[in-house]
Amino acid sequence: MIDVLVAGGGPAGLAAAMHSALAGLEAVVVEPRTAPVDKACGEGVMPSGVAALRALGVEVDGMELRGIRYVDGTARAEALFRGRRGLGIRRTELHHALHQRALRLGVRIVPGKVGEVRQTADTVTAAGFTARWLIAADGLHSGVRRGLGLELPGSAHRRYGLRRHYRVEPWTDFVEVHWSGHGEAYVTPVGDDLVGVAVLSRLRRGYDEHLGAFxxxxxxxxxxxxxEVRGAGPLLQRARRRVAGRVLLVGDAAGYVDALTGEGIALGLGTAGAAVRCIAAGRVTDYERIWSLLTRRHRLLTAALLTANRRPGTARLIVPMASRMPPVFTAAVHALQ
Known part of the structure; x- marks a missing residue:
């Protein structure tokens, strides 16, 4: 019998499968899309995410990131990462490296989609496979989360993301976050002559119209x-809990606040590792508490920034305040890295 069946072959799902293989567990990933998979993503990996990739033996090339910079007109605030560097990398290149490493570790990746999930006291069956455990890593709009009745209603304050790449030499080795009264634009260097620019906003309009605010x-x-432009949203997704019988939710499927602090990949890798460690140790019920601790700083800081960002007048105070209090801004960046 398969030890771990993984729904979704994105970064979190592949990381879960690799952690399983490294722990001596047989893992099968069910993924409908052909690798490498692209999606709307800021494409900046925080230092903790870079460390998680290295721990899995995943070697990737990208642009080193020294820190985070907030920009609003003439006001600027920046903070260097402490110790380790971050990484700017195309989503397709990251996915290819994860996919190849998973195959080398003996992970089986099969085409398909996890639909109905059936459980007994000792097994879980989905997509034609029976396993001891199922890890749901099927993304922001997780079908497994919804099918198990774990999805909570969304918020009236919906936000959406759009991303495009520009063939231009990067002018910075920071992730730059440009602020306006209605949203943010994230600039991430991902190649010697390529930058990714993602815009996040509660307003649903065209990419160029969003960019005109900067x-x-x-x-x-x-x-x-x-x-071309790729989009995602609504970004806020909530789950009642992360464990349902023999099913564990990781990455975006476990719940998502917003892309504002740029930690999606790092958190996906981190929660995937935590879920597998709980399975391997026979302490699956611990995962809910560990997930909460692992994501707590991200959830609190992101929620606080979103609250301030809901009013255009308040949003325009964020960068000036950060620029006047460098130690506070630096502490926040270090807490998230």
């Missing part, structure tokens, strides 16, 4: 060849 950024990108 004139300095628009000037830096003017004339540069651009790729």
């Amino acid at each position: 004139p300095a950024l628009t000037a830096s990108l003017r004339g540069a060849p651009a790729t």
Whole structure:
């Protein structure tokens, strides 16, 4: 019998399968899409995420990131990462490296989609497989979470993300977050001549209209060849709990606040590892508490920034306040890295 069946072959799902294989457990990943998979993503990996990749033996090339910079007009606040560097990398390149490493570890990746989930006291059956455990890593709009009745209603304050790449030489080795009264634009260097620009907002409108709220950024990108736009949302997704019988939720499927602090990949890798460690130790009921501790700082800080960001007048105070209190801004970045 399979030890761990994984629903979803994105970064969190592949990480769960690799952790399983490294723990001596047989893992099978069910994923409907062909690798490498692209999606709307800020493409910045926090230092903790880089460390998690190395622990799995995943070698990736990208652009080193020194820290985070907030920009709003002439106001700026920046903080260096402490000790380790972050990484800017195309989502497709990251997924390819994870996929290849999983295959080398003996993980079986099969085409398909996990639909109905049936459980007994000792097994879980889905997508034609029976396993001892199922790890749901099927993303922001998790079908497993919904099918098990774990999904909570969304919020009236919905936010959406759009991402595009520009063929231009990066002008910074920071992740730059440009602020306006209605959203943010995230600039991440991902190649010697390529930057990713993701915009997040509660307003649903075209990418170029969003980008027009950031004139300095628009000037830096003017004339540069651009790729097609990819979108995602609504971003806030809530789950009643992370464990349901023999099913554990990881990554975005376990609940998601917002992309504002840029920790999605790092948290996906971290929660995947935590879930497998709980399975291997025979202490699955501990996972809910461990997940809460692992994600607590991210959830609290992101929620606080979102609350301040809901009013345009308050949103325009975030960067000036951060620039006047460098130790506070630096402490916040260090808490999340």
